Amino acid sequence: MAVLKVIEVLSSSTVSWEDATKQAVTEASKSLKNIRSVYVKEQSAQVKDNAIVEFRVNLKITFEIE
Known part of the structure; x- marks a missing residue:
């Protein structure tokens, strides 16, 4: 039986x-x-001078515990 864990992380990018x-x-x-x-x-997204300058995501990552 697999045991899974979920963590929450934040990340950003200037691309997408x-x-x-x-x-x-x-x-x-x-x-x-x-x-x-x-x-x-x-x-x-963060906006500056009417344009998006940074894309941000809040993610939940699920991984298996060994």
């Missing part, structure tokens, strides 16, 4: 929400093994 999500998984995988899934809980 997808890029922010990919960066979060890449960084989390440096210290977590067996990542199973990612759930995007919230998305937001």
